[in-house]
Structures are given as structure tokens and as C-alpha cells.
Amino acid sequence: MNFDYSPKVQAYRERLLAFFDQHIYPNERRFHEEVEANRRAGNAWVPTRLIEELKPLAREAGLWNLFLPQSARAPEGLSNLEYAPLCEIMGRVTWAAEVFNCSAPDTGNMETLERYGTEAQKDRWLEPLLRGEMRSAFLMTEPEVASSDATNIQCRIERQGDEYVINGTKWWSSGAGDPRCALYIVMGKTDPEAGRHEQQSMVLVPADTPGVTVKRHLPVFGYDDAPHGHMEIELKDVRVPVSSILLGEGRGFEIAQGRLGPGRIHHCMRSIGAAERALELMCQRAIARVAFGKTLAQQTVTQERIAEARCLIEQARLLTLKAAYMMDTVGNKVAKAEIAMIKIVAPNMALKVIDWAIQVYGGMGVSDDTPLAMTWAHQRTLRFADGPDEVHRNALAKLELARHMKLSSEKVEMPVTRGA
Structure with a gap:
């Protein structure tokens, strides 16, 4: 397995990171202010002008519908492995994925229509979804x-x-x-x-x-x-x-399993991005804040958490990339153990890192002055979304036990012989 970025993916990353620096990070506060203004006006559900302004810029930058592989209707789509580092970047800001038409649940629904829909169903529903019109x-x-x-x-x-x-x-x-x-x-x-x-x-x-x-x-x-x-x-x-x-009729469970594979790994990719952003904020705060005569960055407990966070993020990223690679090469069904593993690992990892970042920020960390509180709430919800941890653990344990039972049944006792 080779997880190096191809020249194509590296070019996408550079464009996406530049887009974030120019359009996403500077507008984080504006997004929430616009939603709050709509709420005070009596309708918080009005789409934000900000995202609608950014969508054409994303399309012009070639950063549109990157999530959907192997579709003639979305030729810009990437493989799961190629998409992983890009989806991770989108996860750094909770609302950013919609700007690129890569947000849930639309992505899962578009994949469902692409895989299982008739041509008439695709014409009516998939096409406007791919255009971001609905x-x-x-x-x-x-x-x-x-x-x-x-x-x-x-x-x-x-x-x-x-x-x-x-x-x-x-x-x-x-x-x-x-x-x-x-x-x-x-x-x-x-x-x-x-x-x-x-x-x-x-x-x-x-x-x-x-x-x-x-x-x-x-x-x-x-x-x-x-x-x-x-x-x-x-x-x-x-x-x-x-x-x-x-x-x-009778194919719903089958469709659900096919839909949830890509949806689950997309959530995990975004979780890694959320954890990276939290660690970044944590380090910035630790360097700038002084307590008991030292910066928080000089406190050993902070250093231990920063080091542990880096280890946890890297481990989760590698497991996510392995799952993506397997989905691309052997299919979602064969990769079901890896998909279950990363769905367990990624949200729990992100929650731990975000919690440590909140702790470094103190009271500010649980307010809306940073994105940490909302990000924590989203990640906690992911431990239910697309299947709770317990279900994935049970499924994973059964797969592991079945593998060992098979190995046990294949063992042949060597005959006991006496030397001459």
C-alpha cells in the first residue's frame, strides 16, 4: 500500500488549502453571524448567502463533487484514497464541505442514486444534486x-x-x-x-x-x-x-449497507481534519497563554497531551487511508472490517483531542468564541451516526472470531510416530 500523494492529489490539496486560507477561515465568524441574524429574523433555516457566494468560486477552482468516484455524471470525482486528504481538509471547519458540494447527507444520497438508481431517477434527482441546486x-x-x-x-x-x-x-x-x-x-x-x-x-x-x-x-x-x-x-x-x-422490493438493507460504507469513511476523514484543527488551536493557545510563571506549552501535562494527540491523529489517518485503499481495490464488502475499525477509532480520537484543546482554552473553550465546542458536539454525535460504536465493535469482533474459527478448523493434527 502506497499512501503518497499523487501529483494530481497534491495539486488538489494545494488548491484546497489556498481556498481555505482565502475564503473559509476568514469567513468562519461571518457564517455564524449570518445564521444568528436569520434566527433573530424568525427563520434560521434560510440558506446562508456566504455559502452560495463561495460555491461558484469552488467550481471555478475545480473543487466540486470530488467525493463521487467512477461516475460519468461527475467525471471530476476521485477514488476514496485520493479523496481522503481533501475530505480531511474540508473537516477542519464544520460547514465547509457544502461549499464544495461534498457534504452529508447529500454525498451518501448521491452515491446511492448513482449506484442503485434508474436513469430516470438519476435525471430527476442526481443531476440537480450534483449541480448543487437542491x-x-x-x-x-x-x-x-x-x-x-x-x-x-x-x-x-x-x-x-x-x-x-x-x-x-x-x-x-x-x-x-x-x-x-x-x-x-x-x-x-x-x-x-x-x-x-x-x-x-x-x-x-x-x-x-x-x-x-x-x-x-x-x-x-x-x-x-x-x-x-x-x-x-x-x-x-x-x-x-x-x-x-x-x-x-426487499433490497433496502442491501442498499443501506452499500450507502453507509462511503458515508462512514467520509465522516472519519472529516474527523481527522477536525482533530488536526483542534491540535493546531491547542498549540497556538499553549504557546501564548501563561499560568504559574510559565506558558502552558512549557507545562509537562500540556506537552504530553500534544504528543499523544499527534500519535492518535497519525494512527487514525493511516487506518483511514488503509480502509480507503481497500474500498478502492477489493470493494466495500471485503473492507468491512477496516470500515468498522475506523468508524470506531476516528470519532473517539477526535473527541479526545478536541477535549484536550478545550481544556487548554479554559472557559473560552466551551464558548462559541472558538469552534471547539461545536466541533466537539458534532464529533460526539458521530459515535451514533451511521451506526453506534457498540454495533461496529460487535461486528468487528464477530469477523475476528470467525477468522480464528476458520483457522482452527483448518488445523490438522500431526500424527504421533515412534522412532525406529
């Missing part, structure tokens, strides 16, 4: 069941003639707060009597379909994540054409 949401999690086990899902998708009728309640539907959110990808049960993993299906639901009600937004540690938002949505007798189904 947003989308993924509706899987439900309030009444443990959705970490997707077979628990209760939302019903019942066929009636040439239509599917959908009934159920979803929540933590990220991105559904944005008024540009025009598409929901909904997972529900079409056949409760089928096999455990063949009961579920996915359908495409226009957000303005009668019977769709956004009931409330769900704050994360007090942050509403406007204008993105995480919503609870009721689907009551929602009707869509049969042509809205993805891949076919």
Missing part, C-alpha cells in the same frame, strides 16, 4: 425502535396498484431543515413476512408530497445546526409512484 435527506432512524438494528424499522411501504403508500415516523433526518431539501430517501418495510434482511425497501419521496410533515427540529447539545438541521418527520398516507422504488 438538498436531500436520508430517512431511516425511527424514535420508537432501536434503529442501530435496521431490521427493527416499523415504517410501512405498502403497494396499492401503481403506487406505494408510506406510513411511519422518522427522526434525526439530517439536512431536512434546509428549505432546499427536495428529496427524501425513505427506508421502510414492504414485506414483514420476508426474511429478516429482505423485508426492507427504499423509495424516493419528494419532500413536498402530501402527507409529509416536518414535526420538529432536534438540537444537538443545544446546537440546532441551522440551516442544515436534524428533523423529526411524519409520513402519513404518503403516496409515490411504483417507479420511485430503488433497485426493487
